[in-house]
Amino acid sequence: xxxxxxxxxxxxxxxxxxxxxxxxxxxxxxxxxxxxxxxxxxxxxxxxxxxxxxxxxxxxxxxxxxxxxxxxxxxxxxxxxxxxxxxxxxxxxxxxxxxxxxxxxxxxxxxxxxxxxxxxxxxxxxxxxxxxxxxxxxxxxxxxxxxxxxxxxxxxxxxxxxxxxxxxxxxxxxxxxxxxxxxxxxxxxxxxxxxxxxxxxxxxxxxxxxxxxxxxxxxxxxxxxxxxxxxxxxxxxxxxxxxxxxxxxxxxxxxxxxxxxxxxxxxxxxxxxxxxxxxxxxxxxxxxxxxxxxxxxxxxxxxxxxxxxxxxxxxxxxxxxxxxxxxxxxxxxxxxxxxxxxxxxxxxxxxxxxxxxxxxxxxxxxxxxxxxxxxxxxxxxx
Amino acid sequence: xxxxxxxxxxxxxxxxxxxxxxxxxxxxxxxxxxxxxxxxxxxxxxxxxxxxxxxxxxxxxxxxxxxxxxxxxxxxxxxxxxxxxxxxxxxxxxxxxxxxxxxxxxxxxxxxxxxxxxxxxxxxxxxxxxxxxxxxxxxxxxxxxxxxxxxxxxxxxxxxxxxxxxxxxxxxxxxxxxxxxxxxxxxxxxxxxxxxxxxxxxxxxxxxxxxxxxxxxxxxxxxxxxxxxxxxxxxxxxxxxxxxxxxxxxxxxxxxxxxxxxxxxxxxxxxxxxxxxxxxxxxxxxxxxxxxxxxxxxxxxxxxxxxxxxxxxxxxxxxxxxxxxxxxxxxxxxxxxxxxxxxxxxxxxxxxxxxxxxxxxxxxxxxxxxxxxxxxxxxxxxxxxxxxxxxxxxxxxxxxxxxxxxxxxxxxxxxxxxxxxxxxxxxxxxxxxxxxxxxxxxxxxxxxxxxxxxxxxxxxxxxxxxxxxxxxxxxxxxxxxxxxxxxxxxxxxxxxxxxxxxxxxxxxxxxxxxxxxxxxxxxxxxxxxxxxxxxxxxxxxxxxxxxxxxxxxxxxxxxxxxxxxxxxxxxxxxxxxxxxxxxxxxxxxxxxxxxxxxxxxxxxx
Numbered sequence: 010x011x012x013x014x015x016x017x018x019x020x021x022x023x024x025x026x027x028x029x030x031x032x033x034x035x036x037x038x039x040x041x042x043x044x045x046x047x048x049x050x051x052x053x054x055x056x057x058x059x060x061x062x063x064x065x066x067x068x069x070x071x072x073x074x075x076x077x078x079x080x081x082x083x084x085x086x087x088x089x090x091x092x093x094x095x096x097x098x099x100x101x102x103x104x105x106x107x108x109x110x111x112x113x114x115x116x117x118x119x120x121x122x123x124x125x126x127x128x129x130x131x132x133x134x135x136x137x138x139x140x141x142x143x144x145x146x147x148x149x150x151x152x153x154x155x156x157x158x159x160x161x162x163x164x165x166x167x168x169x170x171x172x173x174x175x176x177x178x179x180x181x182x183x184x185x186x187x188x189x190x191x192x193x194x195x196x197x198x199x200x201x202x203x204x205x206x207x208x209x210x211x212x213x214x215x216x217x218x219x220x221x222x223x224x225x226x227x228x229x230x231x232x233x234x235x236x237x238x239x240x241x242x243x244x245x246x247x248x249x250x251x252x253x254x255x256x257x258x259x260x261x262x263x264x265x266x267x268x269x270x271x272x273x274x275x276x277x278x279x280x281x282x283x284x285x286x287x288x289x290x291x292x293x294x295x296x297x298x299x300x301x302x303x304x305x306x307x308x309x310x311x312x313x314x315x316x317x318x319x320x321x322x323x324x325x326x327x328x329x330x331x332x333x334x335x336x337x338x339x340x341x342x343x344x345x346x347x348x349x350x351x352x353x354x355x356x357x358x359x360x361x362x363x364x365x366x367x368x369x370x371x372x373x374x375x376x377x378x379x380x381x382x383x384x385x386x387x388x389x390x391x
Numbered sequence: 392x393x394x395x396x397x398x399x400x401x402x403x404x405x406x407x408x409x410x411x412x413x414x415x416x417x418x419x420x421x422x423x424x425x426x427x428x429x430x431x432x433x434x435x436x437x438x439x440x441x442x443x444x445x446x447x448x449x450x451x452x453x454x455x456x457x458x459x460x461x462x463x464x465x466x467x468x469x470x471x472x473x474x475x476x477x478x479x480x481x482x483x484x485x486x487x488x489x490x491x492x493x494x495x496x497x498x499x500x501x502x503x504x505x506x507x508x509x510x511x512x513x514x515x516x517x518x519x520x521x522x523x524x525x526x527x528x529x530x531x532x533x534x535x536x537x538x539x540x541x542x543x544x545x546x547x548x549x550x551x552x553x554x555x556x557x558x559x560x561x562x563x564x565x566x567x568x569x570x571x572x573x574x575x576x577x578x579x580x581x582x583x584x585x586x587x588x589x590x591x592x593x594x595x596x597x598x599x600x601x602x603x604x605x606x607x608x609x610x611x612x613x614x615x616x617x618x619x620x621x622x623x624x625x626x627x628x629x630x631x632x633x634x635x636x637x638x639x640x641x642x643x644x645x646x647x648x649x650x651x652x653x654x655x656x657x658x659x660x661x662x663x664x665x666x667x668x669x670x671x672x673x674x675x676x677x678x679x680x681x682x683x684x685x686x687x688x689x690x691x692x693x694x695x696x697x698x699x700x701x702x703x704x705x706x707x708x709x710x711x712x713x714x715x716x717x718x719x720x721x722x723x724x725x726x727x728x729x730x731x732x733x734x735x736x737x738x739x740x741x742x743x744x745x746x747x748x749x750x751x752x753x754x755x756x757x758x759x760x761x762x763x764x765x766x767x768x769x770x771x772x773x774x775x776x777x778x779x780x781x782x783x784x785x786x787x788x789x790x791x792x793x794x795x796x797x798x799x800x801x802x803x804x805x806x807x808x809x810x811x812x813x814x815x816x817x818x819x820x821x822x823x824x825x826x827x828x829x830x831x832x833x834x835x836x837x838x839x840x841x842x843x844x845x846x847x848x849x850x851x852x853x854x855x856x857x858x859x860x861x862x863x864x865x866x867x868x869x870x871x872x873x874x875x876x877x878x879x880x881x882x883x884x885x886x887x888x889x890x891x892x893x894x895x896x897x898x899x900x901x902x903x904x905x906x907x908x909x910x911x912x913x914x915x916x917x918x919x920x921x922x923x924x925x926x927x928x929x930x931x932x933x934x935x936x937x938x939x940x941x942x943x944x945x946x947x948x949x950x951x952x953x954x955x956x957x958x959x960x961x962x963x964x965x966x967x968x969x970x971x972x973x974x975x976x977x978x979x980x981x982x983x984x985x986x987x988x989x990x991x992x993x994x995x996x
Contacts, residue, residue: 079773155976159983164691164772168907169976175904176972183962294904298780305777338788345781349774350767 028226028313035060035219040212050208055327057215057283059320060222064276066303066315067225068269073301074310075233076265077245078162081297082152082170083273085177086145088292090274091281092181093144095194096128097137098282102198114196115189125187134201141278142271149270150263157259157266162248171294181289193288200282211283218279222316225272230312241265302345308355317356430461435504438473438485438527450536464503465537473503474524484509488521496520543572551582558585559620562592570596591616598628603640610643617647617654619815625651658815663937664930669822671929672829673891675922677902678909679832680881682921684757685910687853688873690765691776694783695906696899698878700790701756702749702885703894707799709748713741719793739804742886749886750879756786757878761871769870783899790896798895807890821890828887832880833922839876840918849873853916908975914985923986928971935967 039056042048065087072078099113106114112124130136152173156166184190203210232238243251244258252258281287290296300319307318322341329337348355354362437449450465467473467487477483486509488498497518500509511517529537546557558576561569570593577589590612597609610628613621629644677699684692692698708728711717716730733741760782768775803821810819840846851859852869860866888898909928913920946957979985 079776152976155980159980161979161983164776165911167691167773167776168904168911169979172904172908172972172975176969179965180969183965185962294900295784298777301777302781335788335792338784338791342781342784342788345784346764346778349778349781350764353774 028223032219032223036216036223039219040216043208043212043215050211053215054211054283055324057211057218058280059323060215060218061276061280061283062300062303062323063222063316063319064218064225064279065273065300066307066319067222067229068273068276069297069300070304070309070311070315071229071232071265071269071272073304074314075229075238075245076241076262077248078262078266079164079167079301080170080266080269081167081294081301082174083269083300084294084296085174085292086149086270086273087277087280087300088181088287088289088296089145089148089177090141090277091287091291092188092194092277093131093140093274094137094278095197095281095287096131096140096188097134098197098200099189099194100128100132101200102196105198106196113189113194115184115192116187119184119187121187128187138278141274145270145274146267149267153263153266157262160259171297174292174294174297178289178292178294181292189288191288193286193290194281195286195288197282197285205282205285214279214283218283221275221279225275226312226316233312237261237264299341302341302348304355306344306348306355308357311355311357314355314357321356431464431506432504434461434464434468435485438468438503439475439483443530443533446533447536450533450540460506462541465541468527468529469534469537471526473527474500474519474521475527476500476509476519476524485527486519486524488519493518496522539568543569546572546576551585554580554582554585555588558588558592562588562595563620563624565596565599565624567596567599587616587618591618591621595621595624598624603637606640607643610640610647614643614647614650617650619651619655619658622648622651622655654815659937661816663933665816665818665822666937667930667933668926669819669826669929670933671926672826673888674905674909674929675829675925676825676832676884676887677881678906678921678925679836679918680877680879680884681906681910682913682918683836683877683880684874685907686916686918686921687849688870688877689772689915690769690874691772691779692760692765692877693776693780693903694760694786694899695878695881696901696903697783697786697790698753698757698881698899699885699888699902700786700894700896700899701753702882703801703889703898704790704794704799704885705749705752705882706742706745706886706889707794707801707894709745710741710801713738713744739806742804742807742890745886746883749882751882753882753885754875754879757881758871758875760878761874765874766867766870787896787899794896796896798893801889801894803890825887825891832883833918836880836918845869845872849876908972912975912978912985914987914989916989917985917987920985920987928975931974932967932971935970936963939963939967 035056039048039053043050043053065083068086069080069083072080072083102113104111106117108114108117110117112121112128116124116128131140152170156169161169180186181188181193182191188194197205199205200210200214203213205211233242240251240256240261244261248258277287277291303318303322304315305318306322307316308314322344326337326341329340333340352358433449433452437446440446440449464473464487472487474486474488475483476486485503486500487503488500490499492498497520499516500519501507502509509517509519543557543561546554546561558573561573573589573593573596577586577593580586580589594609594612594616597605598613600606600609606628610625613625625644625648629641629648632641632644680698681692681695684690684695708717711730712728713731713733715732717728719726719728760779764778764782765775768778807821807824810817811823812818838846840849848859848864848869849872851862851864852866852873856866859869884902885898888894888902892898892901905928909925910921912928913922913924940963943957943963982988
């Protein structure tokens with residue numbers, strides 16, 4: 010899977026062309042078709058949601074696929090980004106809420122007369138944008154610093170990130186946090202003066218999301234080809250060797266952890282206005298694990314895998330939760346077990362596997378089933 | 392002291408005299424305590440009387456004749472449900488209407504004097520409509536007299552618990568008129584608990600006494616008793632004394648208050664200690680299985696919580712089999728379990744049978760999981776985390792499909808649902824039991840691991856799989872059995888947790904993170920560390936829950952987020968939990984491998 014960084018220029022050019030075509034389809038073609046009426050607003054909204062999840066999946070892959078850190082807390086950073094943007098959107102409701110008061114409804118419900126001090130600055134969009142980056146980034150920095158400093162790695166890191174997410178979610182479920190409690194934020198009306206009921210606004214948000222996904226993809230592609238990226242992948246494959254070669258792995262891991270948190274946070278910030286609600290249910294531990302499923306199914310340690318996985322699993326979910334609501338969790342859980350056991354390379358490894366199979370069929374002795382094992386990421390060690 | 396403000400009441404003296412034999416009777420003869428017939432007739436006489444004073448006197452004469460039925464009749468009178476009925480010939484009667492109304496709004500009538508149905512001359516039941524009858528009237532003073540009778544009726548109740556409650560109510564009302572009956576009762580009362588609360592009630596009533604000496608004596612009694620319930624009353628007395636600048640009373644009140652507060656912090660301390668120990672035991676029981684699967688085998692079993700749920704649901708099934716049976720939908724099929732239709736004591740023993748069943752059920756599920764998924768993933772811990780999480784989703788959904796999305800009802804057997812109150816500290820039996828049980832399974836596990844051939848094989852395989860295998864140990868089989876043991880312990884935990892919390896499809900989710908924390912903090916692979924960390928985490932959690940609300944108001948000084956912290960700290964349970972998790976992260980800075988490190992020469996371990 011490290012093939013991408015060592016691939017020939019020709020292969021790289023083909024890859025970039027494919028990416029460019031997909032990017033054009035996502036950024037230009039879909040919105041134009043929507044404006045023409047060929048794609049319903051609902052469908053475009055669904056795609057917007059899938060792409061937000063794709064950002065979350067990219068952040069998981071950057072950590073897990075490229076650095077060997079299985080973080081079960083990415084949904085927390087995603088949701089925090091969503092909440093920070095949601096605070097701005099809540100302020101923009103103005104006096105159009107149920108209670109016709111200048112403060113958000115849930116605060117009126119809790120008996121507040123005035124806005125709590127920490128809510129004040131969120132009337133400004135630019136402040137909210139800064140907070141979208143600052144809050145998850147800072148949390149990731151502090152937690153990452155503590156975790157990596159004491160060399161917590163492998164499953165211990167996973168369990169601790171899960172505990173962090175759990176602690177945050179029980180906190181956000183409380184009304185006393187003044188962040189909407191159980192119901193979170195919803196009923197948004199405006200963003201930057203545009204009504205969220207307008208299809209044009211939603212289209213704009215969709216385009217922004219698609220651009221963000223492409224940018225995140227290009228960033229990760231660039232990063233994985235720099236020296237930094239190589240060290241990062243070396244950490245995944247044998248951290249102690251990297252450490253003994255004189256690299257302070259902690260700083261590398263910390264940087265990646267913060268960057269991944271920021272990517273997830275952007276996904277969350279774009280998610281909130283498009284889906285129209287953000288609540289603590291989004292940051293529960295199983296949401297993080299779900300994001301890990303997308304990456305595993307798509308193919309971890311690849312760049313397209315997480316995007317493919319996020320979109321396909323969520324499309325499957327949209328379909329299955331309507332067709333077989335009772336069985337969705339069984340499908341998801343079963344899929345997970347099957348992928349882990351039988352398809353460790355994920356969906357993107359299928360072509361290579363088929364090719365290997367084809368090679369076997371043609372009985373070409375010089376090409377044994379090397380391609381298949383090549384696509385398997387070296388598993389991170391405990 | 393008593394007669395100072397209250398004229399000697401012949402009625403009260405009478406009451407005091409008749410209460411004594413009555414109380415003895417009550418204790419001996421239970422429900423037969425009060426001669427019901429005459430009491431009913433007195434009531435009827437009162438109801439038919441036109442003289443308000445006589446009515447009051449008659450009602451008051453009923454005082455102390457403990458009879459729930461009589462109290463119910465008084466209540467009926469008070470709520471206009473007693474009617475005066477004048478038949479064509481003969482004397483007027485008092486009746487109560489019962490049963491369903493027919494088309495003309497008529498109901499069957501019951502004669503109050505005999506308690507029998509009202510019949511006409513031919514012996515046929517007579518039906519009357521409420522609208523045609525006149526309700527028996529009542530004045531405010533009469534209602535007060537009735538209330539007094541009703542309140543004091545409980546004083547002579549054969550059940551000590553009800554007497555206790557009645558006395559408490561009277562004491563807290565601080566009604567001086569009740570002083571005499573209370574004192575009379577104290578003389579005949581034999582139950583120690585009721586005696587204590589009687590003394591408290593008398594002292595509370597006396598706090599209202601105008602004479603300083605009486606009040607000081609009452610405060611002295613309260614100081615000696617230092618019951619928590621008297622706090623507010625002592626505080627009020629203290630305030631009154633302060634306003635009146637009454638130094639002697641003030642001193643006495645302060646002393647009494649100090650005694651009560653001391654007692655309160657004593658109770659709080661030991662209550663917290665006990666709750667901490669019991670929470671620690673719960674965590675320990677939940678984490679022990681994980682200490683084996685994760686600690687010894689290094690398998691990250693995210694379905695551990697679901698193993699707990701399997702145990703809890705097995706308990707539910709066993710309970711139903713002991714009861715009326717149950718039918719479960721099983722993926723399209725219907726799975727019927729016949730019931731044994733047991734009742735009483737035999738039914739109550741279901742829990743003892745549920746324990747081994749839970750162990751076996753969870754162990755079987757665990758072995759199935761090990762054979763089908765985990766054995767392929769021993770070298771890939773992160774993947775085993777993901778795969779077992781997938782399994783946990785499937786299992787959760789399976790519970791939902793089989794048992795419904797809502798919590799199921801697991802009834803506690805009687806021997807687990809009571810509590811002891813020692814010195815105001817409440818020891819719930821289920822909590823005491825879980826502490827005992829935790830000790831028992833730790834001991835059992837120690838025996839299995841150190842004294843049995845299986846334990847020897849387990850330890851050998853876990854310490855050095857290759858070497859054990861070379862020596863002829865069938866490590867595959869040992870893996871399977873070890874995982875089964877760990878899962879079975881989780882199932883056993885589930886049987887217990889079903890007595891403490893709700894049993895639902897997401898039961899396991901509530902324990903999985905805590906269990907992992909306990910094992911990580913204790914040091915992976917160290918059972919002793921698991922025990923220590925379970926009690927440590929449980930204790931700290933309870934201490935935070937107890938004292939955060941005390942500390943919270945003082946957090947206002949923190950710049951910027953002071954108000955926010957104050958606000959948050961009110962949710963002591965949640966905030967305490969968050970602090971514990973934060974504390975664990977910081978603790979791992981100090982000891983990255985947990986409390987007890989299992990030494991290894993391997994670099995990657």
